[in-house]
Amino acid sequence: MIAYKTEKINNAICFFAQEVYKFRKQYLPQTLLYKFLSYLDFSSIEKLGKPALELEYRAYKNGPVPVGIYNNREGYQTDCFKFEKRSANRFVVISTKDANLDYFSEFEIETMNYLIDKYIKNNLDIKQIIDNICEDSHNEIKAWKVAYDRKKNSRIDYSDTFGEIDKKESNKLSIQEERFLIYHSFKNKSLCS
Numbered sequence: 001m002i003a004y005k006t007e008k009i010n011n012a013i014c015f016f017a018q019e020v021y022k023f024r025k026q027y028l029p030q031t032l033l034y035k036f037l038s039y040l041d042f043s044s045i046e047k048l049g050k051p052a053l054e055l056e057y058r059a060y061k062n063g064p065v066p067v068g069i070y071n072n073r074e075g076y077q078t079d080c081f082k083f084e085k086r087s088a089n090r091f092v093v094i095s096t097k098d099a100n101l102d103y104f105s106e107f108e109i110e111t112m113n114y115l116i117d118k119y120i121k122n123n124l125d126i127k128q129i130i131d132n133i134c135e136d137s138h139n140e141i142k143a144w145k146v147a148y149d150r151k152k153n154s155r156i157d158y159s160d161t162f163g164e165i166d167k168k169e170s171n172k173l174s175i176q177e178e179r180f181l182i183y184h185s186f187k188n189k190s191l192c193s
Contacts (some may be wrong), residue, residue: 049179059147063137
């Protein structure tokens with residue numbers, strides 16, 4: 001449903017990797033990347049009614065994890081970044097060129113920059129940053145909590161961002177909820193049906 005979805009995802013990963021390296025002179029740890037991507041998607045759902053990247057997430061102990069990226073991180077490489085294995089289950093992301101921000105809306109760029117400002121431009125070490133963003137994701141990403149409480153490691157449903165949206169009367173829906181229902185309806189329909 002997102003035009004240039006693959007390019008957008010790749011450039012989001014590249015952006016976060018290049019910004020972390022620019023400000024910290026360290027490569028982006030995979031856990032931090034997963035939290036950045038989840039914040040981008042779930043912030044977009046909350047504010048605009050649709051995800052920025054449409055990644056599929058699972059509710060793991062440390063917060064939302066985009067499973068498609070997580071499951072393919074070994075050898076995951078594009079023209080603008082690569083995952084590099086550092087130990088058994090430890091990977092970092094290295095940007096190999098500048099991200100192309102033309103794929104993103106103004107809101108998405110502001111959100112990505114906000115995340116860098118909040119978590120990277122400080123005097124904490126990377127482990128403290130990861131601990132903070134994991135804890136924040138537990139408190140701020142509602143859909144993670146619903147999925148995790150339902151069953152650990154279960155799939156996160158974007159609609160859980162809005163609580164029991166399916167039980168609300170249409171005149172009680174927020175603009176974001178209305179937009180989400182429209183997005184969800186189009187996403188689940190085939191163009192050929």
